Amino acid sequence: MVFANHAELLDVTDKPYNDVSIENYQYHFYQPTTSGTINYNDEVRIAIQDLEANTVPCDSYLYVEGKLTKDDDGITTQLEFINNAVAYLFKEIRYELNGTVIDSVRDVGLVSTLKGYLSYTPNESSLLENAGWVAKKNKTVAKQGETLKDAITRERIITDSAGNFNTIIPLKHLMGFFEDFRKLMIHMRQELVIIRSSSDYDAVTSENDTEKPKVTINRISWVVPHVSLSLEEQININTIVKKGVDLPIHFRSWEIIEYPSLPTSTRHTWPVKTSTKVESPRHVIVAFQKDRKNKLTSDMSKFDNISLRNIKVFLNSDRYPYADLLLDFANNKFATLYDMYANFQESYYLTKTNQPVFNPKEFKNHAPIAHIDCSHQKDSLQTGSVVLRIEFETDVATTTDISAYCLVLHEKLFIYNPLNKTVRQP
Numbered sequence: 001m002v003f004a005n006h007a008e009l010l011d012v013t014d015k016p017y018n019d020v021s022i023e024n025y026q027y028h029f030y031q032p033t034t035s036g037t038i039n040y041n042d043e044v045r046i047a048i049q050d051l052e053a054n055t056v057p058c059d060s061y062l063y064v065e066g067k068l069t070k071d072d073d074g075i076t077t078q079l080e081f082i083n084n085a086v087a088y089l090f091k092e093i094r095y096e097l098n099g100t101v102i103d104s105v106r107d108v109g110l111v112s113t114l115k116g117y118l119s120y121t122p123n124e125s126s127l128l129e130n131a132g133w134v135a136k137k138n139k140t141v142a143k144q145g146e147t148l149k150d151a152i153t154r155e156r157i158i159t160d161s162a163g164n165f166n167t168i169i170p171l172k173h174l175m176g177f178f179e180d181f182r183k184l185m186i187h188m189r190q191e192l193v194i195i196r197s198s199s200d201y202d203a204v205t206s207e208n209d210t211e212k213p214k215v216t217i218n219r220i221s222w223v224v225p226h227v228s229l230s231l232e233e234q235i236n237i238n239t240i241v242k243k244g245v246d247l248p249i250h251f252r253s254w255e256i257i258e259y260p261s262l263p264t265s266t267r268h269t270w271p272v273k274t275s276t277k278v279e280s281p282r283h284v285i286v287a288f289q290k291d292r293k294n295k296l297t298s299d300m301s302k303f304d305n306i307s308l309r310n311i312k313v314f315l316n317s318d319r320y321p322y323a324d325l326l327l328d329f330a331n332n333k334f335a336t337l338y339d340m341y342a343n344f345q346e347s348y349y350l351t352k353t354n355q356p357v358f359n360p361k362e363f364k365n366h367a368p369i370a371h372i373d374c375s376h377q378k379d380s381l382q383t384g385s386v387v388l389r390i391e392f393e394t395d396v397a398t399t400t401d402i403s404a405y406c407l408v409l410h411e412k413l414f415i416y417n418p419l420n421k422t423v424r425q426p
Helices: 006-010 085-089 108-119 122-131 148-155 176-180 231-242 335-342 344-349 360-366
Strands: 022-030 043-048 061-070 090-097 100-106 164-170 190-196 213-229 247-259 267-275 281-290 308-315 318-320 370-373 386-394 402-417 422-424
Touching: 022 043, 043 213, 085 090, 085 108, 085 164, 090 108, 100 108, 100 176, 100 247, 100 402, 100 422, 108 122, 108 247, 108 281, 108 344, 108 402, 122 164, 176 247, 190 213, 213 231, 247 267, 267 402, 281 308, 281 344, 281 386, 308 370, 335 344, 335 360, 335 370, 344 370, 386 402
Parallel strands: none
Antiparallel strands: 022 213, 043 190, 061 164, 061 213, 090 100, 090 190, 247 402, 267 386, 281 370, 281 402, 308 318, 308 386, 402 422
8 A cells, every 4th residue: 555645654643633723603694784675776785894703705695585476476387497597686796895896796697607607516516506506407398298387396496386485695606706715804894785687587487478577585685604713813813903914805806798789790809808917817708699688488597609610819919729619510519619618627726627517418508608718828918908809700690689798707906904994906
């Protein structure tokens, strides 16, 4: 037998390790500043006012209770939630620290769906069913001798026969700050701002549009861990605070840019954005949808291949990837695109193995999206502004009912001071 660590093997006097630095770890429920049902376009603010608290934002989550019905409050026989439906109920979410916006995400459902398809392993995806995440969900079809209502009831994940639901959504599923910033937040006022969507059409699907959806959110809470430290660790934290030490907040933000209606052409050039050197794109995800938004008979959690033949991302004059992709979806040629998708986890999370949630067939049918890894960049891109441009070609001319989405994952850095309560970008 071969031992990887001989020193550990031979240290016969080694004592068991017991970490007592944290004495208590408890979840606290925080409610919106205004009570009552959350209506369309409402802004909900949930604040942590305790300036002495040591919190763990990365492990916090949203608790949501509600009900899916027809617009006349009747029980539905046809409507059902799509994958990640509850996230689609929110137009925007922001995290603020002492009044400064640290991170924000627009089109919360769309962004978290795209990011989730890339990030989650099959096991992680299964664990997130409690959040309404069902990555491989298809439109429900009734079996022989079964009504559509019975089939929908059989396939429900988070709703009961009356449409009631409650979910726990980890905030790291919705925003880059909560995924990447895995440290205590010390003695600062924190606020979560959530804006309700203007309709529920993108969160549900149906065989036809005879029933109009209505999703009522009866309760939403921000549930945040508070920690009590051992005396030694609390003294260390107090020393840092009293010395006025500036503390870094480093994470990768998720920014969505939409091209709402493509012109009729087989060649497209899309000037996406200009960013600073600090926020240079590290990963770019491009996806397309044909006639899905605000359409009840379509599924907003799925994407379309639009007969994509090739795609390039340009950061100034540098292009990614260098070689052409040679795609031909009509003849089942998309291996290069799937390989780019499947390699996301290793590049983004520095894992040793990739475990994508979709196999190639599922990828083609559910989410034929383009992941372009731009994490390896020249020094010249770190010294000035960066212009992001996308060029792509299709085998069949695009139509005006096709929308393009570009999800940019880029680094952000803030500095906060728990003594004087300042927050700034360097």
